[in-house]
Amino acid sequence: MQLLDVTDLNTSFFADGNVIRAVDGVSFSVSKSETFGLVGESGCGKTMTALSVMRLVQPPGRIVKGQVVFEGKDLLSLSEREMEKIRGGRIGMIFQEPMSALNPVFRVGEQISEALMIHKDVDKKEARGRVIELLKQVGFDEPEKRYTQYPHQLSGGQRQRILIGIAISCGPSLVIADEPTTALDVATESQIINLLQDLVNDSAMSMIFITHNLNITRKFCRRIGIMYAGRMLEQNSVDDFFKEPLHPYSKGLLSSIYGLMGDQKRLTAIPGSVPKLAELPQGCTFHPRCPYAMPVCREEEPIIKEMGKGQWVRCYLY
Ligand SMILES: Nc1ncnc2c1ncn2[C@@H]1O[C@H](COP(=O)(O)OP(=O)(O)O)[C@@H](O)[C@H]1O
Ligand SMILES: [Mg+2]
Incomplete structure (x- = not known):
């Protein structure tokens, strides 16, 4: 059994008659003692995913649909009192600032x-x-x-x-670290990463490590999920991902790292920019930037396809 199973999570913001789907059909699992990297550019829904798991989404945001099962408990159906025991008790949180x-x-x-x-x-x-x-x-x-x-x-x-x-x-079984090193200089960042790595290695603790920096995950995570405009576009083991990523967006991210090693702007090298969630294109959200886009990609959003053990991709190429 997995420690955490998130299935078809949908979290939206409701304001001025508009619906912004910040987290849209996101599914992933974290097993015991594993570090799962949640990667994506700013605004793609990483923090909202974490807050949804912790049931800390504030209005006008709301979890609309989905299941979050942690240590066999369905978190979305617990009372607030039971949830308080889990937060900070069974699940620890580390934030950016x-x-x-x-x-x-x-x-x-x-x-x-x-x-x-x-x-x-x-x-x-x-x-x-x-x-x-x-x-x-x-x-x-x-x-x-x-x-x-x-x-x-x-x-x-x-x-x-x-x-x-x-x-x-409190000896949690899961820690969610949301960009814990973003506010730090590079030397301090690597010390903190080393500390987190030691803590995970020395205990049975699992971690969701949220970052916009793909490079960090290579050393630190066993599996990763790539988010884009509220969706999870790919899930893979870190080993397979860095050998041969599946999604065209992932390929772009990787080549931008190798192209701009050491440059902080490494994630911006894919042509075009991330669409605003209020103005998403029809079809696959990545198609306007995708070098492989086909007519079907402009029409309808691809479904998530399982490619192998622990490998999923949301793309018509597969
Ligand atoms: N308070 C809010 N009101 C309306 N929309 C919000 C609010 N907070 C976040 N969002 C929407 O949710 C999206 C995802 O935000 P977030 O999860 O914080 O992104 P990330 O952590 O990946 O940078 C944002 O792009 C924004 O559109
Ligand atoms: Mg964030």
Whole structure:
């Protein structure tokens, strides 16, 4: 059994009589101890997918359809109270902006303690001991000193380590990391990636690693899903993807990496731009940019086709 099974997830925004389908028919699974990379350009629905799994979508957004089964439980039918136990307890979350996710007026150690005490039956003293251990685990060598510091006394990378500490404090079976290194410089980014990799390797934890940077997933993830305009266009193992990606969009992404190695704008090398979700083309959403587009691609959206074990593609070429 998979740890997480997401099936035909649809999340839309309803405003001024318009419907924006931010997540459209997305399905994927994450198995135990696996890191799944969710990759795509800005605005393609990665964060909304994560928020939908956590049931944190805010109005005017709403989950319209789909199934999210985690540890055998159908999350979309749980009560809010049951869901609160899962969030931060069984599923940890790490977000992009470490400063805004921490409370500036509390010591960082207390903030991890707080997270621990919400979900585990521990008193303040016990919690403190566990937080000191956690601080060591996320790479601080003076945990007692760190415990008493405030967020503004830490660097961006150190703050992200604190948030990672909060995310893993209750021993979750899944961590969702949404672009956790985007706000960091390159050197700090690779330290944080190494830390996440160590944490996954040293435990039975699974991770959904969300990024716009395909290159990071190569080292870090076992499987990836490529999102575009709210859809999942391809799912594949990282090994097969980097050898021979299936979808034309994936091929474009890969060649733009090899063409512009080291350049931050690597994802923009495909001609044209991502369509706005409110003005999607008919047919396949990628067809206006696709070098292989056929007449049928302009007419009707392709369905998802299974190509092999763990390989899916949404494209008429297959
Ligand atoms: N508060 C909102 N109101 C209306 N539409 C939104 C809102 N938040 C997100 N969206 C829509 O959802 C799409 C996906 O957003 P998001 O999941 O944040 O993208 P990503 O994380 O891939 O950058 C956006 O392109 C936008 O059209
Ligand atoms: Mg996002």
